[in-house]
Amino acid sequence: MSDTHFGFQTVGETQKAQRVRGVFDSVAAKYDVMNDLMSLGLHRLWKAYTVTVANLREGDRVLDIAGGTGDLARAFAKKVGARGTVLHTDINEAMLSRGRDRLLDEGLVLPTVICDAEGLPFPTASFDVVSVAFGLRNMTHKERALAEMNRVLRPGGRLLVLEFSKVAPPLEKAYDWYSFNVLPRIGGWVAGDADSYRYLAESIRMHPGQAELKAMMKSAGFGHVDVHNLTGGVVALHVGIKC
Numbered sequence: 001m002s003d004t005h006f007g008f009q010t011v012g013e014t015q016k017a018q019r020v021r022g023v024f025d026s027v028a029a030k031y032d033v034m035n036d037l038m039s040l041g042l043h044r045l046w047k048a049y050t051v052t053v054a055n056l057r058e059g060d061r062v063l064d065i066a067g068g069t070g071d072l073a074r075a076f077a078k079k080v081g082a083r084g085t086v087l088h089t090d091i092n093e094a095m096l097s098r099g100r101d102r103l104l105d106e107g108l109v110l111p112t113v114i115c116d117a118e119g120l121p122f123p124t125a126s127f128d129v130v131s132v133a134f135g136l137r138n139m140t141h142k143e144r145a146l147a148e149m150n151r152v153l154r155p156g157g158r159l160l161v162l163e164f165s166k167v168a169p170p171l172e173k174a175y176d177w178y179s180f181n182v183l184p185r186i187g188g189w190v191a192g193d194a195d196s197y198r199y200l201a202e203s204i205r206m207h208p209g210q211a212e213l214k215a216m217m218k219s220a221g222f223g224h225v226d227v228h229n230l231t232g233g234v235v236a237l238h239v240g241i242k243c
Ligand SMILES: C[S@@+](CC[C@H](N)C(=O)[O-])C[C@H]1O[C@@H](n2cnc3c(N)ncnc32)[C@H](O)[C@@H]1O
Pocket: 020, 024, 065, 066, 067, 068, 069, 070, 071, 089, 090, 091, 092, 095, 096, 115, 116, 117, 118, 132, 133, 134, 135, 136, 138, 139, 140
């Protein structure tokens, strides 16, 4: 088995998956409030933009991977209506059950599946749209996960990858200061876990930037990939078409 990275640390592949699980077990209860605080609410706009670009129609079949507490799944479910399907999935039980409870509280009953994006338990060509928001960065074999997302899409189907990316150079200094000084402090105060938010800042730096991720998606079989930079590249939405 080879080494990989967990933030800035070099770790074995099994250890990475365990430590990622530890991060999300630890933050699940405070995940939503932390998202609002850390991004000053911007994550809501990034997700709303993703839903607009997804351009879903009634009856569409959608797979939300790494769906966590269910923001995208909930918005997608409203678009596809009763004839459509949205599968809310994640590898982490704590995150997924929190999301399922939130959706149930709002009267939404969606199929919920615990699964690893690197080996999806769904037939080939079974979805119109696949989404993964802020999840790809945490996966050990990103190429394998992207290939699986391609496999389960029908020809002409779309993959939406919303993820932290490389910021525009003028923002770099301020963004680094915020990420490495402010984020772990907020994480410590609110979630009682500064380390998980240090991992967040580090994992963003280790994640492929816009052009590299676009190339990875093309290698995974997406014939056309568009990149939408949001908030100066703090986040990017990559949209891949399975041709
Ligand atoms: C930062 S949260 C994102 C949650 C949600 N999509 C959102 O945007 O709020 C990242 C999620 O990725 C999930 N994840 C990490 N590795 C995964 C894998 N290999 N397969 C599926 N989900 C994974 C984690 O369990 C976690 O819930």
